[in-house]
Amino acid sequence: MSNVAQSAALELNGSQNLKKWGGWILGVGIWFLPLLWTDLTTYLVLTVAGITMGMLLFLTASGFTIILGLMDVINLAHGAFFAWGAYTGFTALTLLNKYGWVETGSLGQSVGSILICLVLALAIGWVLGVILEWLLIRRTYGSHLKQILITMGAALVMAEIITIFWGPNDEVVQTPAAFTGSIDVFDVIVEKFRLLAILVGGAVFIAMNWVLHKTKLGIIVRGGVENGEVVQTLGHNIRRIFTYVFAAGAALAAMGGTMWSIYTQEIRPDMGEENLIFALIVVVIGGMGSVTGCFLASLMVGLAFNYVAFSAPTLALGVNIMIMAVILLLRPSGLMGRD
Amino acid sequence: MPDTVLTLEGVQTFIDQHHILQGVSLEVPAGQALVLLGRNGAGKSTTLRTVMGLTPASRGSIVFDGADITQARPYEIARAGIGFVPEDQAVLYTLTVEENFRLAMLSEDEASFARQEAVFELFPDLKKFWKSKAGVLSGGQKQMLAIARTMVNDHKLLLIDEPSKGLAPILVDQLAESLNQIKSHTTIVLVEQNFHMASQVGQDYYILDDGLVVHQGVMSDLAQDHELKQKYLGIA
Numbered sequence: 076m077s078n079v080a081q082s083a084a085l086e087l088n089g090s091q092n093l094k095k096w097g098g099w100i101l102g103v104g105i106w107f108l109p110l111l112w113t114d115l116t117t118y119l120v121l122t123v124a125g126i127t128m129g130m131l132l133f134l135t136a137s138g139f140t141i142i143l144g145l146m147d148v149i150n151l152a153h154g155a156f157f158a159w160g161a162y163t164g165f166t167a168l169t170l171l172n173k174y175g176w177v178e179t180g181s182l183g184q185s186v187g188s189i190l191i192c193l194v195l196a197l198a199i200g201w202v203l204g205v206i207l208e209w210l211l212i213r214r215t216y217g218s219h220l221k222q223i224l225i226t227m228g229a230a231l232v233m234a235e236i237i238t239i240f241w242g243p244n245d246e247v248v249q250t251p252a253a254f255t256g257s258i259d260v261f262d263v264i265v266e267k268f269r270l271l272a273i274l275v276g277g278a279v280f281i282a283m284n285w286v287l288h289k290t291k292l293g294i295i296v297r298g299g300v301e302n303g304e305v306v307q308t309l310g311h312n313i314r315r316i317f318t319y320v321f322a323a324g325a326a327l328a329a330m331g332g333t334m335w336s337i338y339t340q341e342i343r344p345d346m347g348e349e350n351l352i353f354a355l356i357v358v359v360i361g362g363m364g365s366v367t368g369c370f371l372a373s374l375m376v377g378l379a380f381n382y383v384a385f386s387a388p389t390l391a392l393g394v395n396i397m398i399m400a401v402i403l404l405l406r407p408s409g410l411m412g413r414d
Numbered sequence: 415m416p417d418t419v420l421t422l423e424g425v426q427t428f429i430d431q432h433h434i435l436q437g438v439s440l441e442v443p444a445g446q447a448l449v450l451l452g453r454n455g456a457g458k459s460t461t462l463r464t465v466m467g468l469t470p471a472s473r474g475s476i477v478f479d480g481a482d483i484t485q486a487r488p489y490e491i492a493r494a495g496i497g498f499v500p501e502d503q504a505v506l507y508t509l510t511v512e513e514n515f516r517l518a519m520l521s522e523d524e525a526s527f528a529r530q531e532a533v534f535e536l537f538p539d540l541k542k543f544w545k546s547k548a549g550v551l552s553g554g555q556k557q558m559l560a561i562a563r564t565m566v567n568d569h570k571l572l573l574i575d576e577p578s579k580g581l582a583p584i585l586v587d588q589l590a591e592s593l594n595q596i597k598s599h600t601t602i603v604l605v606e607q608n609f610h611m612a613s614q615v616g617q618d619y620y621i622l623d624d625g626l627v628v629h630q631g632v633m634s635d636l637a638q639d640h641e642l643k644q645k646y647l648g649i650a
Contacts, residue, residue: 291522294513298506305504308466309518309563310492 109382119263121381127269129377130276131338134331135350136357137283137369138324144300144364146317148212149219151226153328154351155233156203160196160329161336161346162241165248167192168337177249185253189271189337196333197326203233204325208318230347237344245343248336272334279327280370287366296320300364356395360402362412371410417444419571419601420465425474427457427464434460436625437474442571447593447602449616449633451609451647456622458605459501462573465603466498467491479570493520497564497600501575503556507549511540511559514548518563526566533562536592554585561592571601578608590614609649613637621646 110118139153168188171177176184207229215221254268287293298306299313307313335350336342357376361368376395384391402409420442427435435457442448450458463469465476467488476484483491492498506514519526534541537558543551548559557577564572574593578586586608593602593615606612612619613633621629623646636642643649 291516294509294517298509298513298517301506301508302504304468304488305500305506306517307488308468308492308498308500310489310520310567311517312487312489 106378109385112386113382116262117385120265121385122378123263123265123269123273125378125381126374127272127276127338127377128380129374130273130280131331131335132350132353132357132377133276133370133373134279134334135328136354136361136373137279137366138327139354140358140361140364140369141296141300141366142317142321142324143358145296145303145313145320146216146299147219148216148317148321149222149226150212150321150324151223151351152207152229152233153226153324153354154347154349155230156200156325156328156347157332157335157350158234158237158342158344158347159203160200160332161248161342162237162332163196163199163329164192164333164336165241165246165342167195168249168251172249177251180252182253185251188251189254192333192337193275193330196329200326200329201322203329204322205318207325208321212321213314213318230351234344234347241344243344245341248340248342250337250340254337268338272338275330275334279330280366283366292316292319352392353395356399358409359399360409362406362409365409365411368409368411418442419444419479420603421475421477422461422465423475423477425461425464425471425476427460427469427471429460429469434469434625435464435471438622438625438627439474440620440627440630442601442603443618444570444601445597446617447597447604447615449612449619450603450605450622451612451619452622453646453648454607457625458622459575460625461622462498462575462603462605465491465573466496495568495570497567497569497572499560499564499572499574499577501579503553503560503580505548505551505556505559505563508547510545510547511543511551512545514559515563515566519566525568529568530566533565536565536595537562554581554589557581557585557589558592561596565596565600569600571603572596573603575605576607577604578606578611586611587614609643609647 109121113121135153135157139150142148142150142153168177171188171191176188180188211225211229212222215225250268254271257264257266259265287297295306295311295313295316299311299316303313332346332350336346353376357369357372360375361370361372375398379394379398380391383394406412418441422438422440425435425438426433438457438461450461452458460469464471465478465483467483467486467490471484474484475482478491478494478496481494483494486494506517509517515530516522519530539555540559540562543555548556551559561572561574561577577589577593581589590611593604596602597615602615604612604615606616613636616633619631619633619636620627621642628646629642
């Protein structure tokens with residue numbers, strides 16, 4: 076009798092282990108699947124490209140997810156900050172190029188022009204974020220329908236203002252000289268700008284975690300994402316803090332836009348929309364309000380997009396939507412989301 | 415003649431279209447634990463939430479420590495000196511015990527840290543779980559954390575909503591003991607369904623029914639008054 080019970084218990088234990096480890100093996104193993112139809116060198120090139128894309132997506136999606144988690148605000152104008160950041164960077168690079176800093180400059184001038192672009196994008200994003208929050212968002216607390224309608228309108232207006240200032244056509248963005256070209260690591264061609272993008276994305280992730288876990292502001296934000304009411308009754312003005320968080324999210328999206336435009340070397344007024352779709356997919360996969368979940372999801376989306384785009388370009392976006400659907404089926408609250 | 419810490423005058427509160435508080439008036443004298451009693455849905459919790467500004471009053475006035483706080487926002491009320499311990503052990507699960515304390519500490523000065531040390535003497539368990547997520551604490555420990563974190567501030571008044579809910583009887587006695595120590599330096603308004611706990615801690619009481627104060631008096635008298643208890647509290 077006890078033997079039967081024991082073996083049943085073992086079996087149960089085994090099936091739980093299988094489920095746990097199976098999930099891990101599947102979750103990690105699936106990223107090696109492309110090796111079946113690509114050779115190792117191509118695979119590594121695609122992997123670097125995927126991580127780059129993931130890091131840049133993270134810059135937009137992380138702001139979106141905290142804004143959603145903290146005040147339950149759906150901001151469909153988030154992609155517009157991305158586009159404004161891209162155009163800010165483009166304008167700065169065009170001006171700097173007149174002084175010979177961009178296409179021909181020294182290493183110092185290249186680094187300087189990237190820094191100038193990023194700082195300007197952060198500033199523009201922050202200012203636009205404060206204006207939008209103050210003008211529109213705070214009137215829509217608690218109503219998702221109002222938020223969706225008003226921020227969609229704001230996104231259209233912001234894209235139209237871009238066409239007024241910069242015209243409706245695509246523009247070519249110059250990459251600063253020191254970051255053009257690539258380096259060769261054991262036959263794997265790695266573009267220099269990709270390394271920079273990975274560096275910037277990683278630094279933002281680390282900085283964000285530091286703020287969220289080591290500062291009082293971070294504790295208030297994390298507490299607020301979990302239960303805003305309790306945090307208010309502990310004496311914190313969560314609305315004012317939300318304005319800062321909203322502006323910071325907008326600034327990061329704008330910074331992401333600048334990096335993205337230099338990476339792809341082109342910009343269009345409606346580039347925010349496409350980015351918003353990716354950001355939404357990332358937020359759903361990662362789980363609302365979770366920065367780590369957002370980071371992992373960004374990498375997943377970036378990698379999947381690049382692996383699939385290499386062999387079947389038309390399926391690239393579809394595959395990400397499929398990943399989102401599978402995650403929603405298995406874990407409705409996302410990778411790191413709360414139930 | 416004791417001072418009055420908190421005065422509610424004809425307070426009416428709506429939640430959506432529901433008229434929850436229909437004119438609550440009460441006075442909280444300084445230096446004691448006042449108990450709000452009443453059936454489920456009588457408006458006890460809403461009274462505390464209205465004082466805290468979470469469900470603002472649409473009519474009437476709330477005066478705390480000489481200042482009108484009727485229209486103040488929750489964070490302003492907390493900073494004015496009212497600590498709130500919500501229902502259902504509302505600690506922040508994803509934060510550590512330490513972070514829960516840090517979140518509650520309004521000014522990180524020496525006096526606050528001294529009070530924090532004093533709190534550990536009252537609730538020694540919290541020190542043991544200092545670096546753990548609050549979500550792993552037991553129900554009783556969560557309740558202690560929810561009360562303890564408000565005590566790092568120099569609050570004049572603590573509003574505590576059903577602290578005994580879901581706790582084992584032995585923990586309820588411990589909690590009553592702790593509250594009795596707290597009330598020696600901080601005025602308490604306690605909403606409590608557990609009559610045993612209420613009579614251990616409370617001095618004066620108010621009974622609410624259908625959003626109105628229907629009775630008030632001294633706890634030790636109520637314990638003897640079986641008719642009144644039967645009528646409004648449904649206990650013999």
